[in-house]
Amino acid sequence: MFFDHLVLGATGEFLNIGDILATLVIFTLLMVLLKKFAWGPLMGVMQQREDLIKSEIETAENSRLESQKLLEEQRSLLKDARTQAQEIVENAKKQGEVSREEIITTARAESGRMKEAAVQEIANERDKAISAVREEVVALSLLAATKVLGKEISEEDNRQLINETIAKAGEVQ
Amino acid sequence: MEHGAPMLEVFGIWFNLSNVMMLTIAALIVFLIAYISTRKLQLKPTGMQNFMEWIMDFVKGIINSNMDWKDGGRFHVLGITLIMFIFVSNMLGLPFAIVVNGDLWWKSPTADPTVTMTLAAMVLILSHYYGIKLKGLKGYAGGYIKPMKFLFPLNIIEEFANTLTLGLRLYGNIYAGEILLTLLAGLASAGAFGFASAIVPMMAWQGFSIFIGAIQAFIFVMLTMVYMSHKVADDH
Numbered sequence: 001m002f003f004d005h006l007v008l009g010a011t012g013e014f015l016n017i018g019d020i021l022a023t024l025v026i027f028t029l030l031m032v033l034l035k036k037f038a039w040g041p042l043m044g045v046m047q048q049r050e051d052l053i054k055s056e057i058e059t060a061e062n063s064r065l066e067s068q069k070l071l072e073e074q075r076s077l078l079k080d081a082r083t084q085a086q087e088i089v090e091n092a093k094k095q096g097e098v099s100r101e102e103i104i105t106t107a108r109a110e111s112g113r114m115k116e117a118a119v120q121e122i123a124n125e126r127d128k129a130i131s132a133v134r135e136e137v138v139a140l141s142l143l144a145a146t147k148v149l150g151k152e153i154s155e156e157d158n159r160q161l162i163n164e165t166i167a168k169a170g171e172v173q
Numbered sequence: 174m175e176h177g178a179p180m181l182e183v184f185g186i187w188f189n190l191s192n193v194m195m196l197t198i199a200a201l202i203v204f205l206i207a208y209i210s211t212r213k214l215q216l217k218p219t220g221m222q223n224f225m226e227w228i229m230d231f232v233k234g235i236i237n238s239n240m241d242w243k244d245g246g247r248f249h250v251l252g253i254t255l256i257m258f259i260f261v262s263n264m265l266g267l268p269f270a271i272v273v274n275g276d277l278w279w280k281s282p283t284a285d286p287t288v289t290m291t292l293a294a295m296v297l298i299l300s301h302y303y304g305i306k307l308k309g310l311k312g313y314a315g316g317y318i319k320p321m322k323f324l325f326p327l328n329i330i331e332e333f334a335n336t337l338t339l340g341l342r343l344y345g346n347i348y349a350g351e352i353l354l355t356l357l358a359g360l361a362s363a364g365a366f367g368f369a370s371a372i373v374p375m376m377a378w379q380g381f382s383i384f385i386g387a388i389q390a391f392i393f394v395m396l397t398m399v400y401m402s403h404k405v406a407d408d409h
Contacts, residue, residue, distance in 0.1 A: 016287045018181075018188030022196055023282075023291040030200040031254040038207035039250050042225055045214040052216060 138162050179276040195282040199262040207257070229253060235395055240402035244307065248401055251299070255292070256394045259283060259343065263386030266351045267379055283389075284348040286341065293340030296397045297332065304404030316404065339396055346389050350382040 141162050142155070179190040210221030218226055232252040236245035266281030282288050304313045317328045357378060361371035 016187050016189050016192070018183065018186045019192045019285070019287040020291045021186070022188065022193045023288045024295060026193075026196045026200050027254070027258065027292065027295070030204060030258060031250060033204060034207050034254055035250050038204075038211045038225070039229070039253060041214055042211045042222070042229065043249075045216065045218075045222075046226060046229065049216050 134166065137166065141166075177276045179273075179278065189285070189287070191276070191278045191280065192282055192285050192288055194278065195262070195265060195280060196288065199258060199265055199282055202261050202265075203254075203257045206261075228257065232256060232394065235391075236398050239398045240406040244405050245398065245402070247303075248398065252394050252398065255296075255397060256390050259292075259393050260387060260390035262288075263347050263389060264383065266347065267354070267382050267386070280351060281347050283343055284351045286344045286348075289344040289347075290336075290340035292393075293336050293343075296339065297336045297400060300397075300400045300404045303401065307405050313404070335396075335400055339393065339400075343389050343393055346385050350378070350385055353378055354382070 138159060142158050145158065145162070178192075181188045181190050206221075207225065210225050214222060229249070232249060233242075236242070236248055236252060239245065262281050262283040264281075266279070266284055269279065271277075271279035301313075304316065308316075318325050319328075354375070357371050357375045360367045361375060362368070
């Protein structure tokens with residue numbers, strides 16, 4: 001053949017059709033068997049893993065979004081609660097202020113009233129005491145006059161007389 | 174140095190029994206590795222499953238660097254099988270060669286041009302098949318006058334050149350490696366002095382051959398996908 005001197009290890013003057021067939025058959029058979037017994041299952045597992053990872057990523061993303069939402073919700077709730085608490089405190093303060101004013105006013109009025117009552121009472125007592133003293137003085141004077149005169153004049157006359165005297169004396173004084 | 178081959182004629186067809194045997198052994202090894210490592214498949218991979226998945230992802234990367242996954246996904250199984258089969262075939266000839274009655278029995282099946290050319294031709298014919306299947310006869314034929322009409326002859330030549338280089342590159346690398354290993358083995362068995370002087374280059378060359386074998390398997394699959402994408406993909 002024309003190329004014979006180029007072919008290293010050539011074994012003869014003929015083409016090895018058998019080798020070609022053997023190579024093709026063996027390789028094709030190997031490929032088919034491997035696809036059935038090795039590559040197929042392996043590819044299936046890899047695909048499965050890919051799907052799993054994809055779904056896991058999706059789940060993680062979803063739960064992240066959800067937690068974000070929850071956090072937002074909690075935050076707004078907290079803010080509301082804080083505002084509410086502030087309001088309550090504010091209200092309580094105002095309420096306290098109002099009741100303090102009220103109490104003070106009431107107490108003031110009460111004390112004023114009590115003072116007035118006391119003053120009234122004092123005046124009453126004084127008047128009473130004065131009249132009592134007056135009566136006592138009349139009686140004493142009467143007694144004294146009786147003693148002095150040694151005779152008893154009508155008590156009515158006496159009393160009138162003495163009262164006049166005392167009134168005069170009071171005016172003079 | 175020059176060994177014969179165990180030839181057998183069946184119904185007028187000649188078989189190189191060494192090739193048949195070594196191809197079978199390589200296919201068996203690949204199948205066993207793949208089969209055993211995909212027995213207990215788990216979502217959380219361990220041990221050999223990791224390794225297999227790494228190979229799958231590696232081939233996937235090769236395909237993705239050449240074409241869309243929707244076009245190239247169908248070549249995934251072909252790519253994984255090719256890369257493992259060629260790598261294991263390349264490795265088979267490294268530890269030893271067995272010669273019985275002057276016939277070379279144990280060698281890399283890829284150290285035979287018939288085998289590598291068959292694989293290369295198979296890949297190229299597949300690329301033509303998928304080119305017609307995916308782009309239609311018109312689109313496929315249109316590929317020959319791209320980018321310009323006068324390049325038609327060059328495109329025709331390219332198809333044959335691709336086949337030839339794809340097969341012969343693999344064959345040449347592996348065959349050369351085995352020739353040198355045979356020479357070194359001959360030196361090592363020549364005597365004590367020969368053994369002493371051969372052992373270091375022997376180890377070095379075997380290490381290098383492992384590297385070459387891996388690289389050639391990668392290149393073969395890479396070029397397979399390049400040729401496929403020429404025929405299948407819309408751009409380029």
